Amino acid sequence: MRVYIPSTLRLLDVACHTGEFGPPPLTAYAVTPALREWYAEGDDEELEYAAMAQAARASVGLLAADPGTPRRRVVVACEVSAIPPADGTVELGDARLELQVVVPWTTVAAAHVDSAEAAAVVGQAADLWGAAQNGDDDAVFALDSCEGEDLLWYATQEIPDLLAAEGPNGRQA
Template structure:
């Protein structure tokens, strides 16, 4: 099953160099029963996209917690053999999972990252993250605006070169 781990450039750099995402527990997103039930007419591709979109939104929260990180969303797609069942507290449409294991780098299938020109929109959303979580309409609009930005796809073999090009721990905030 494919899971999507929200990340940032510094976290991606750390995982690439240590060979794992951790420590556990980790928040990840996948096609959960709650997501499948919400999108009853969605095919597998649409469901995967919805799960990845939720992970991308969570990446903005990680950026809010790390003001020095480059203002681009990062989502890591991993192939996992088993996903824990939901604990019954998830809302309809929720793709969120809690993984109680570290995720080895070898499970990474691809990485999705915003284009450089999305940094302004994503940065504004990260700056307003707390306000959005508290229901501020303008902040929610800024967060929702990120969804208009497409994430670029990178193969695993491209990640070390991408990280090197971006500089130490993801480079500048641009």
């Protein structure tokens, strides 16, 4: 199953060098039954995009928690064995699930990362994350503005070069 793990450049660097994402539980996003039911008319590609968009939003929360990391959303696409929740405990349209395992780097299919030019928009959203979670309209608008920024696609073999260009601790070299 394709899952999308929200991340940051700093966390991506750690996973690349340790060979895994962890420790569990890990929050990930995928085409869950709740997402499929919400987007009943969506094809598989649209559902995958919706799951990735939810992971990208969660990446902003990770950025908010780590002010020292570059303000670029990161979503890592992995192929793992996961069973989406089916017990009715998730909201309709929710793609979130918890992985109770370490995710090996060998399962990474690609990384989706904001361009450096998106840092201002993403940074503002990260700065206002807490207010957005509390329903502040201006903060929610800032968070929604991130969705206008396209994530760039990096093949697995390109990720080390991306990280090297960012330098130590995810700073552009």
